[in-house]
Amino acid sequence: xxxxxxxxxxxxxxxxxxxxxxxxxxxxxxxxxxxxxxxxxxxxxxxxxxxxxxxxxxxxxxxxxxxxxxxxxxxxxxxxxxxxxxxxxxxxxxxxxxxxxxxxxxxxxxxxxxxxxxxxxxxxxxxxxxxxxxxxxxxxxxxxxxxxxxxxxxxxxxxxxxxxxxxxxxxxxxxxxxxxxxxxxxxxxxxxxxxxxxxxxxxxxxxxxxxxxxxxxxxxxxxxxxxxxxxxxxxxxxxxxxxxxxxxxxxxxxxxxxxxxxxxxxxxxxxxxxxxxxxxxxxxxxxxxxxxxxxxxxxxxxxxxxxxxxxxxxxxxxxxxxxxxxxxxxxxxxxxxxxxxxxx
Ligand SMILES: Cc1cc2nc3c(=O)[nH]c(=O)nc-3n(C[C@H](O)[C@H](O)[C@H](O)COP(=O)(O)O)c2cc1C
Numbered sequence: 095x096x097x098x099x100x101x102x103x104x105x106x107x108x109x110x111x112x113x114x115x116x117x118x119x120x121x122x123x124x125x126x127x128x129x130x131x132x133x134x135x136x137x138x139x140x141x142x143x144x145x146x147x148x149x150x151x152x153x154x155x156x157x158x159x160x161x162x163x164x165x166x167x168x169x170x171x172x173x174x175x176x177x178x179x180x181x182x183x184x185x186x187x188x189x190x191x192x193x194x195x196x197x198x199x200x201x202x203x204x205x206x207x208x209x210x211x212x213x214x215x216x217x218x219x220x221x222x223x224x225x226x227x228x229x230x231x232x233x234x235x236x237x238x239x240x241x242x243x244x245x246x247x248x249x250x251x252x253x254x255x256x257x258x259x260x261x262x263x264x265x266x267x268x269x270x271x272x273x274x275x276x277x278x279x280x281x282x283x284x285x286x287x288x289x290x291x292x293x294x295x296x297x298x299x300x301x302x303x304x305x306x307x308x309x310x311x312x313x314x315x316x317x318x319x320x321x322x323x324x325x326x327x328x329x330x331x332x333x334x335x336x337x338x339x340x341x342x343x344x345x346x347x348x349x350x351x352x353x354x355x356x357x358x359x360x361x362x363x364x365x366x367x368x369x370x371x372x373x374x375x376x377x378x379x380x381x382x383x384x385x386x387x388x389x390x391x392x393x394x395x396x397x398x399x400x401x402x403x404x405x406x407x408x409x410x411x412x413x414x415x416x417x418x419x420x421x422x423x424x425x426x427x428x429x430x431x432x433x434x435x436x437x438x
Pocket of ligand 1: 110136266297320321
């Protein structure tokens with residue numbers, strides 16, 4: 095059983111925090127499909143304490159998305175402490191600290207934050223201790239193996255984090271230097287699970303419902319976290335759940351369901367952000383939401399041009415008409431490879 099604070103779940107599958115992806119509408123959709131916990135994208139502690147509106151908006155939570163964690167990052171104790179207090183007021187179920195982000199602007203600026211701090215395990219521990227001291231909420235940590243393969247610190251670090259009271263640890267089983275390349279090495283997740291008794295959340299390269307089951311079996315972890323495999327694909331949670339509960343994978347959604355899922359997020363985003371911004375920003379979900387559908391380059395082209403909801407609807411309807419009329423749509427095959435998937 096996975097236990098963090100008030101949360102108690104049997105082998106849950108969690109939605110990974112993803113910048114510009116795990117916004118409220120998508121988080122709520124994943125919860126409806128059975129994600130055990132969802133997380134905000136990482137939020138800069140410095141921006142939160144300076145009351146930057148964009149950062150404050152990222153920390154707003156919807157009543158129907160619990161359990162939800164707010165993820166923060168930073169490298170100054172005072173900033174993290176104040177950001178924790180501000181985050182707590184938003185009513186999350188937990189605070190997660192990001193020590194895993196590999197992007198240069200985060201990891202390499204000054205002393206670094208995100209995975210940059212993996213070169214300074216003492217600082218990771220003392221920053222985490224400060225956050226724990228600042229809130230009665232459970233504090234969890236999400237990190238990587240270490241800076242590079244020559245400096246893997248995770249087993250020792252996990253023990254130290256357990257000692258200071260971290261409620262759970264998420265391990266993306268890559269080093270910072272790997273960024274998103276190579277394979278996540280799940281053996282490390284198994285090693286960390288052996289080394290500590292707090293819940294360990296396995297993460298990295300889980301893209302199918304079968305992968306979820308394999309990750310649990312291979313590592314003995316307490317929860318599995320899915321990132322890229324959930325973008326445009328909230329069905330991964332319900333499908334994995336069916337397998338974990340001993341049932342049969344209901345299979346992938348139909349094209350119609352995928353399009354409906356896309357429109358569902360669009361409509362919720364319109365309510366939050368207004369139509370022009372929501373329609374424009376939804377384009378980032380296009381590639382992964384519609385990947386592999388026949389003749390999809392045509393629809394994607396149309397959706398890239400549409401600027402309002404009615405235009406999106408017209409584009410979708412004519413695509414579906416063509417799809418139904420011809421079974422095989424008359425549009426050109428999709429020239430884009432899977433590699434256009436969002437990644438950072
Ligand atoms: C577009 C994108 C944005 C991400 N943003 C964050 C983030 O804000 N915080 C974080 O801890 N990890 C972030 N990650 C890393 C994911 O949470 C996850 O650890 C990583 O993608 C590996 O899991 P996966 O193989 O299931 O995608 C991001 C990943 C992607 C692809």
